[in-house]
Amino acid sequence: MSWFLASLSHSLLTMIALESVVTSLIGAVIGIVLGIVLSVLLIVRVDFLVLSWPVTSLFVFVLVAIVAGVVAAIFPAQRAAKLNVLEALQYE
Numbered sequence: 001m002s003w004f005l006a007s008l009s010h011s012l013l014t015m016i017a018l019e020s021v022v023t024s025l026i027g028a029v030i031g032i033v034l035g036i037v038l039s040v041l042l043i044v045r046v047d048f049l050v051l052s053w054p055v056t057s058l059f060v061f062v063l064v065a066i067v068a069g070v071v072a073a074i075f076p077a078q079r080a081a082k083l084n085v086l087e088a089l090q091y092e
Contacts, residue, residue, distance in 0.1 A: 016077035017070055024069025028062045 043049045 012081050013074070013077050016073050020069045020073035021066055024066045025062070027069070028065035031065070032058060032061065 039051060043051050
């Protein structure tokens with residue numbers, strides 16, 4: 001029974017980590033697209049600005065967003081994995 005609970009908590013942590021990666025990736029892509037659209041709109045209005053595409057900065061932004069999302073999700077997930085299921089449902 002204890003191996004089942006250990007695998008259950010491990011699968012819970014894995015599931016939450018994957019979910020946070022996907023959520024962070026979606027947020028990063030939305031942020032990049034909005035940033036590009038707003039910068040293009042600004043360049044159309046102002047003549048002396050030049051649009052540049054810093055690809056390495058975009059990759060760093062996506063990586064930081066994913067790491068922040070995983071770190072923000074792992075700590076509550078570890079705490080939730082340690083809870084007894086029956087006790088957690090009792091308070092709901």
